[in-house]
Amino acid sequence: MANALETYEIYAVKYAQRDAFRAQHFIFSDAHDVPMPMDYFVWAIVGKKASYVVDTGFDAKEAAKRKREHVRTPAAALRMVGIDAEKAEHVILTHMHYDHCGNLDQFPKAKLYLQEREMGFATGRYMREQVIRHSFSIDYVTDIVRALYDDRVEFVSGVREIAPGITVHHVGGHTDGLQVIRVWTKRGWVVLASDATHFYDNIFRTNPFPIVFNVGHMLEGYRTIHALADSPQHVVAGHDPLVLARFPAASKETQGIAARVDLAPLHWE
Ligand SMILES: [Zn+2]
Numbered sequence: 533m534a535n536a537l538e539t540y541e542i543y544a545v546k547y548a549q550r551d552a553f554r555a556q557h558f559i560f561s562d563a564h565d566v567p568m569p570m571d572y573f574v575w576a577i578v579g580k581k582a583s584y585v586v587d588t589g590f591d592a593k594e595a596a597k598r599k600r601e602h603v604r605t606p607a608a609a610l611r612m613v614g615i616d617a618e619k620a621e622h623v624i625l626t627h628m629h630y631d632h633c634g635n636l637d638q639f640p641k642a643k644l645y646l647q648e649r650e651m652g653f654a655t656g657r658y659m660r661e662q663v664i665r666h667s668f669s670i671d672y673v674t675d676i677v678r679a680l681y682d683d684r685v686e687f688v689s690g691v692r693e694i695a696p697g698i699t700v701h702h703v704g705g706h707t708d709g710l711q712v713i714r715v716w717t718k719r720g721w722v723v724l725a726s727d728a729t730h731f732y733d734n735i736f737r738t739n740p741f742p743i744v745f746n747v748g749h750m751l752e753g754y755r756t757i758h759a760l761a762d763s764p765q766h767v768v769a770g771h772d773p774l775v776l777a778r779f780p781a782a783s784k785e786t787q788g789i790a791a792r793v794d795l796a797p798l799h800w801e
């Protein structure tokens with residue numbers, strides 16, 4: 533049955549980075565406090581009939597505020613793989629943290645696919661807690677509310693097919709309404725995990741990332757990813773520089789910037 537589905541190309545494109553240490557990325561530290569930088573990505577799912585942007589990143593202003601290195605705008609990053617943000621019709625937002633949902637003015641035509649629960653989370657009682665709202669940008673949250681009033685938000689509750697071969701799945705954990713995306717490719721089912729697993733070591737060593745709303749749901753999310761992806765090599769982590777190291781570059785020009793994650797990794801160690 534799956535064979536009848538259209539296959540998609542999938543691009544992971546880096547737009548920012550930050551220096552960090554290994555101990556910052558795991559609840560259970562293994563005490564090797566070695567450098568472990570973090571990459572910031574947007575993704576593009578490209579089919580014959582339509583393209584789907586996954587997440588819209590943050591802008592230079594937010595980068596300066598949070599001391600992140602903004603290498604290029606997400607729109608410029610997407611342009612490098614042939615996506616015109618101005619014309620994008622479909623944007624899937626994995627969640628509403630600042631590094632995933634900014635720059636909406638650069639995607640003026642797009643419908644936004646978002647878990648209903650995430651909007652409730654980002655505008656509800658837990659935002660009274662500084663430690664939880666810290667990862668949100670009030671401007672970006674407000675922009676999504678504006679998009680809602682402009683008929684541009686498509687709410688998902690749980691699982692939904694966005695197009696044949698593309699489904700979104702609520703997992704929660706990191707934020708209450710986080711969703712992952714499963715995409716049909718020539719090599720089978722690939723899962724864009726976004727922040728359901730920031731790094732490969734979070735899921736494969738079962739060691740959760742410390743920015744977490746519900747640890748139990750984050751651990752369940754790892755199980756969901758395992759169930760949805762055809763193999764560990766079909767999982768695309770949300771912030772891991774290994775994505776660019778493991779998967780083939782989209783082109784010679786985009787080496788170290790954009791990877792084709794619909795293709796098999798070149799190596800996996
Ligand atoms: Zn993130």
